[in-house]
Amino acid sequence: xxxxxxxxxxxxxxxxxxxxxxxxxxxxxxxxxxxxxxxxxxxxxxxxxxxxxxxxxxxxxxxxxxxxxxxxxxxxxxxxxxxxxxxxxxxxxxxxxxxxxxxxxxxxxxxxxxxxxxxxxxxxxxxxxxxxxxxxxxxxxxxxxxxxxxxxxxxxxxxxxxxxxxxxxxxxxxxxxxxxxxxx
Amino acid sequence: xxxxxxxxxxxxxxxxxxxxxxxxxxxxxxxxxxxxxxxxxxxxxxxxxxxxxxxxxxxxxxxxxxxxxxxxxxxxxxxxxxxxxxxxxxxxxxxxxxxxxxxxxxxxxxxxxxxxxxxxxxxxxxxxxxxxxxxxxxxxxxxxxxxxxxxxxxxxxxxxxxxxxxxxxxxxxxxxxxxxxxxx
DNA sequence: CGTCATTGTGCAACTAGTTGCACAATGACG
DNA sequence: CGTCATTGTGCAACTAGTTGCACAATGACG
Numbered sequence: 001x002x003x004x005x006x007x008x009x010x011x012x013x014x015x016x017x018x019x020x021x022x023x024x025x026x027x028x029x030x031x032x033x034x035x036x037x038x039x040x041x042x043x044x045x046x047x048x049x050x051x052x053x054x055x056x057x058x059x060x061x062x063x064x065x066x067x068x069x070x071x072x073x074x075x076x077x078x079x080x081x082x083x084x085x086x087x088x089x090x091x092x093x094x095x096x097x098x099x100x101x102x103x104x105x106x107x108x109x110x111x112x113x114x115x116x117x118x119x120x121x122x123x124x125x126x127x128x129x130x131x132x133x134x135x136x137x138x139x140x141x142x143x144x145x146x147x148x149x150x151x152x153x154x155x156x157x158x159x160x161x162x163x164x165x166x167x168x169x170x171x172x173x174x175x176x177x178x179x180x181x182x183x184x
Numbered sequence: 185x186x187x188x189x190x191x192x193x194x195x196x197x198x199x200x201x202x203x204x205x206x207x208x209x210x211x212x213x214x215x216x217x218x219x220x221x222x223x224x225x226x227x228x229x230x231x232x233x234x235x236x237x238x239x240x241x242x243x244x245x246x247x248x249x250x251x252x253x254x255x256x257x258x259x260x261x262x263x264x265x266x267x268x269x270x271x272x273x274x275x276x277x278x279x280x281x282x283x284x285x286x287x288x289x290x291x292x293x294x295x296x297x298x299x300x301x302x303x304x305x306x307x308x309x310x311x312x313x314x315x316x317x318x319x320x321x322x323x324x325x326x327x328x329x330x331x332x333x334x335x336x337x338x339x340x341x342x343x344x345x346x347x348x349x350x351x352x353x354x355x356x357x358x359x360x361x362x363x364x365x366x367x368x
Numbered sequence: 369c370g371t372c373a374t375t376g377t378g379c380a381a382c383t384a385g386t387t388g389c390a391c392a393a394t395g396a397c398g
Numbered sequence: 399c400g401t402c403a404t405t406g407t408g409c410a411a412c413t414a415g416t417t418g419c420a421c422a423a424t425g426a427c428g
Binding site: 002005006008009012013029031032033034076079080082083084085086087088089090091092093094095096097098099100101102103104105106107108109110111114117118121122146147148149151152154155156158159161162163165166169170173174 | 186189190192193196197213215216217218260263264266267268269270271272273274275276277278279280281282283284285286287288289290291292293294295298301302305306330331332333335336338339340342343345346347349350353354357358
């Protein structure tokens with residue numbers, strides 16, 4: 001039940017239409033809770049139904065049939081209650097680790113290449129996060145109000161750092177001394 | 185499409201019944217691809233249908249109506265093909281990071297407690313992994329054939345190390361000097 | 369022999385996320 | 399004025415995972 005809360009958070013930061021939300025997701029909340037426009041529209045409908053958000057009366061006619069949503073007090077309360085909830089971390093589900101495990105049984109041809117590819121992807125993501133950190137959280141501005149947002153970004157950075165580190169080690173190990181890459 | 189491959193891997197390591205698979209998942213493959221017995225039975229049915237596995241003729245009548253499955257050549261081929269496939273890492277979806285982001289907007293009462301709770305859970309998981317490493321991969325036995333399995337375990341260890349590290353830092357930051365924990 | 373815990377298999381309904389598409393309204397451009 | 403790109407909303411079908419339950423067979427125990 002995280003998507004509705006992700007949407008409430010985004011709408012509290014700034015009332016938006018479905019498409020605007022989708023775009024904003026892609027470069028902030030979507031980093032740790034991605035969503036498609038279809039899903040977002042469906043969820044907006046449910047949130048409106050539940051009385052958590054409402055459509056803002058349109059200022060002027062816009063492209064398409066644009067609807068701007070804003071959060072109602074009930075929605076804010078719902079979100080605050082959710083923040084304080086105890087919820088266990090969701091179980092890890094990682095296909096790459098699973099494939100390495102399978103490779104231990106049926107052989108690993110093609111796997112090293114895939115590790116290189118993933119390493120490149122994670123490096124790129126790490127770069128992106130570091131860019132955002134430089135832009136949004138420069139060292140001189142340690143505003144207290146951004147503490148939590150900075151911590152979240154730090155989470156992303158540390159996570160990608162873990163992946164690049166682990167993948168680098170794995171590649172070294174597989175291609176390194178005495179490696180038998182294609183053993184069955 | 186990872187669960188069937190997880191099952192094929194487990195069955196290649198050792199032919200098993202549905203319940204045995206479920207139990208074995210809980211202490212190996214399930215660490216990075218958890219599954220319930222219901223899901224496993226359903227998938228076993230599909231895999232049999234597809235000709236990837238078959239029921240072993242029963243040696244002697246057992247409890248319940250036990251069925252032991254083994255992997256057929258077609259199943260092994262399917263698994264080997266999957267190992268070599270290019271598949272992007274699945275997007276991160278983490279409710280805790282999301283909740284921190286929400287807390288930045290509606291206030292953070294109760295959040296620090298939750299961070300402590302998660303830290304304890306991740307520490308426990310890390311301990312468990314380190315136990316397994318000590319048991320299954322003692323330093324003297326660097327057998328080449330366990331290389332991949334050891335790397336997978338390393339992945340789990342490094343991942344939990346990331347979480348404990350990040351959570352520790354986040355708690356320090358939130359409860360530390362000049363903290364304003366319940367600000368709205 | 370009856371009862372109960374254990375081992376074992378599985379169905380049904382639901383929830384959340386994905387994929388593929390349809391279609392409405394508007395402004396820019398020839 | 400006609401066409402087309404862009405902005406915008408949304409339905410439908412599917413896939414994967416979760417939750418709650420039913421029920422079969424066997425062995426242990428009184």
